Amino acid sequence: MTKEELANISLPRHIGIIMDGNGRWAKQRGLGRSEGHKAGAEVFRRICEYARDIGIEYLTFYAFSTENWKRPAEEVSAIMNLFRDYLDEAKEREEENNEKGMCVRYIGDRSVLPDDIRLMMNELEKRSDDKDVITINLAVNYGGRDEILHAVKAIAKRVEAGEIKADEINLKDIDGNLYTAGQPDPDLIIRPSGEYRLSNFLIWQAAYSEFWFSDILWPDFTSEHLDKAILDFAKRNRRFGGV
Numbered sequence: 001m002t003k004e005e006l007a008n009i010s011l012p013r014h015i016g017i018i019m020d021g022n023g024r025w026a027k028q029r030g031l032g033r034s035e036g037h038k039a040g041a042e043v044f045r046r047i048c049e050y051a052r053d054i055g056i057e058y059l060t061f062y063a064f065s066t067e068n069w070k071r072p073a074e075e076v077s078a079i080m081n082l083f084r085d086y087l088d089e090a091k092e093r094e095e096e097n098n099e100k101g102m103c104v105r106y107i108g109d110r111s112v113l114p115d116d117i118r119l120m121m122n123e124l125e126k127r128s129d130d131k132d133v134i135t136i137n138l139a140v141n142y143g144g145r146d147e148i149l150h151a152v153k154a155i156a157k158r159v160e161a162g163e164i165k166a167d168e169i170n171l172k173d174i175d176g177n178l179y180t181a182g183q184p185d186p187d188l189i190i191r192p193s194g195e196y197r198l199s200n201f202l203i204w205q206a207a208y209s210e211f212w213f214s215d216i217l218w219p220d221f222t223s224e225h226l227d228k229a230i231l232d233f234a235k236r237n238r239r240f241g242g243v
């Protein structure tokens with residue numbers, strides 16, 4: 001994006017990205033699906049940097065869904081190893097990432113993830129907690145329905161404990177108990193790979209999101225595609241139910 005373009009549009013504060021199409025990308029090249037995930041992880045790194053440089057404040061990446069456990073064990077374990085690589089690398093690059101003001105968070109149910117990954121995630125979150133240029137949410141074992149269920153249970157416990165009455169539950173209570181509590185809703189959700197669905201991504205938060213779909217497979221996604229999505233977004237007329 002040129003400086004001029006950047007100066008003349010209103011940027012989305014929060015972008016959600018469904019990183020889809022890794023398997024098809026690998027298949028096209030006669031490679032195993034894991035190779036596609038590896039290539040996809042590289043693109044994830046590049047897009048994080050680029051989004052930060054142009055001034056995006058929140059970026060949420062869908063990396064592994066609550067439904068993705070259905071995949072062959074070999075593929076699941078290859079994806080887990082890519083998380084390990086990313087977490088190791090983030091530790092090595094801590095100083096650089098801190099200087100860039102990158103805060104990393106995980107959204108999803110981490111209780112069932114391998115212990116070492118959970119520990120590394122907790123550490124990285126803690127170490128980057130006070131950075132405020134860009135917040136990167138990585139959705140791992142994330143499902144929108146699971147997230148809402150998790151919020152409902154937390155609120156029900158407060159009712160059970162007599163802290164609030166059922167009639168007093170409001171929308172803020174639900175927002176405040178989501179994994180994304182305190183963050184703005186996604187303004188723009190990007191899904192490459194030619195699928196036109198959310199696949200359980202940010203279903204509560206996406207109530208008024210703008211959508212951008214493309215046939216490009218995630219490992220082929222570049223900063224130019226992000227620019228295109230943002231420029232298209234800037235032309236949309238968001239009414240939020242008003243006139």
Ligand code: IPE
Nearest residue numbers: 019020021022023024063064
């Ligand atoms: C997205 O790519 C990555 C994950 C869901 C973990 P896919 O693996 O779903 O790629 P396709 O959709 O099979 O091409």
Ligand code: IPE
Nearest residue numbers: 018019020062063064065199
């Ligand atoms: C959505 O992609 C999940 C992630 C990108 C992590 P899927 O490939 O799992 O979605 P479906 O199965 O095509 O809906």
Ligand code: MG
Nearest residue numbers: 020021022023
């Ligand atoms: Mg897919």
